[in-house]
Amino acid sequence: MSAEAEVRQVRQELGRLRAHVPQLAGALVATVDGLVLAEDTAAPPGDAPPPEPESLAALTAAALSVAYQMNEAAGRGTFRELLIHGERGYVATYAAGASAVLTLLADDRLNVGRLHLEGRRCAARVGELATQALASGESARGADARTAADSRTAAAAASSRTGARPPLERRRRNLPSS
Template sequence: MAAEAEVMDELRRLRARVPQLTGALAASVDGLVLVQDTPGVEPETVAALTATALSVAVRMADATGQGDFRELLIRGVYGYVATYAAGRTAVLTLLAQDRVNVGRLHLEGRRAGLRIGELVDAAAETEPATAAAGPALTPPTAPEPMPTRTRTPRAPRTPTTTPNARTTTDS
């Protein structure tokens, strides 16, 4: 992949912005390691498991009508595993300590996923024969505004009377 050095630079910048990250890996949607910085963790295993989890997450989002896959978060006793869509043919998986600010993890992970997706997709366009053969993802875009729920007006309540209700009369 021609963009390998640029993707590795993005992973290093991401780890500098989120110091609680313990690893970062960019993989193809079919489970092949593209670039990794995962000390103490077997990157091929993480990439393969990411592909498996991605397959289930894509199916779950589709079956529940939630739209295209964007991200997956797993929380374990010792920390987090977060996976983000990265273009049409890649994913970004981050490993983080349990004390990470999850909001910051998502913010930075989404940004890095967008950037890595641009790099990987551009490289795939120039090298079509080496593009990943797995299912293509819809590239993420800027977050869409949260949909607002419209409330259905309720029917007015009618007063109820009980058989033992007291009535008062003026005398």
């Protein structure tokens, strides 16, 4: 399956999630590096403009980094989610596989338990699809690089085509691969 097909499926999952949880104002899937993979956002009620997906993805990556470090310092195991409650609602971020995150924007009247239930389910499905999409995208870029570059570039492209990326935890700590 192509990367575009996987991204379409990720968008469909976001649409299903918004249908199951009507108080969601938006959903975003991004890489842990802050690049948007898919988004489904609407203008919030009132005069506020809709959030910019690129800015939200970049802030998600930054918050994820801090949350991961805090979680690690507190000795709470593998990072799973981050919840922010503001005056007008919630921002919830869930790990979606090893290389993506799901960020949800929700109204204040939302049942937080329902948000977690549906958010965790969606993050698991999106994590699988995002991993496939990123692997497909890396494969395509790797093939292009191989035709234009020297043997070192070809070897690097071959390793990226495997889609083998270290888990989120190892990348965040900058540990060498085992």
